[in-house]
Amino acid sequence: AIEKTFLMVKPDGVDRQVIGDIIDRFERRGFTMRGAKLMNVSRDLAEKHYAEHSERPFFGELVDFITSGPVFAMVWEGESVISLARIMIGATKPSESQPGTIRGDYAVTVSHNVIHGSDSLASAEREIGLWFGEELV
Numbered sequence: 769a770i771e772k773t774f775l776m777v778k779p780d781g782v783d784r785q786v787i788g789d790i791i792d793r794f795e796r797r798g799f800t801m802r803g804a805k806l807m808n809v810s811r812d813l814a815e816k817h818y819a820e821h822s823e824r825p826f827f828g829e830l831v832d833f834i835t836s837g838p839v840f841a842m843v844w845e846g847e848s849v850i851s852l853a854r855i856m857i858g859a860t861k862p863s864e865s866q867p868g869t870i871r872g873d874y875a876v877t878v879s880h881n882v883i884h885g886s887d888s889l890a891s892a893e894r895e896i897g898l899w900f901g902e903e904l905v
């Protein structure tokens with residue numbers, strides 16, 4: 769099915785100037801960008817975005833990191849884009865992220881892992897609404 773997903777280049781990815789490469793990967797695959805913005809993240813937005821991790825020991829670190837500098841938030845559309853984007857992003861654990869994936873090419877730590885992508889249809893709808901508003905969901 770044609771879906772939309774939420775992707776966010778994290779502060780480490782913005783800092784390393786890989787936004788262009790990341791956009792290129794999704795364009796080459798055949799997906800269409802429906803929204804994008806470079807922005808600073810408030811603590812409130814960060815805590816809402818990562819609400820499902822609020823009880824984890826690394827929650828504070830996660831919120832500190834995502835609010836530490838600008839992020840590049842995007843909405844992408846296309847066939848099965850939610851699961852295909854996750855495959856293109858690569859595994860969260862550096863020891864499991866394959867070369868050729870975004871994390872496998874750019875990241876060596878679980879916390880500074882360059883990009884976030886929605887993990888399900890429900891997350892995609894929630895995250896697009898949170899970051900871009902209901903009009904884009």
Ligand code: CMP
Pocket residue numbers: 821826829830860878879880881883884885
């Ligand atoms: P993301 O896809 O943005 O969703 C949750 C994030 O939590 C994940 O990417 C990782 O960056 C982060 N994360 C997961 N495990 C840990 C951990 N043990 N320590 C710090 N951050 C983590």
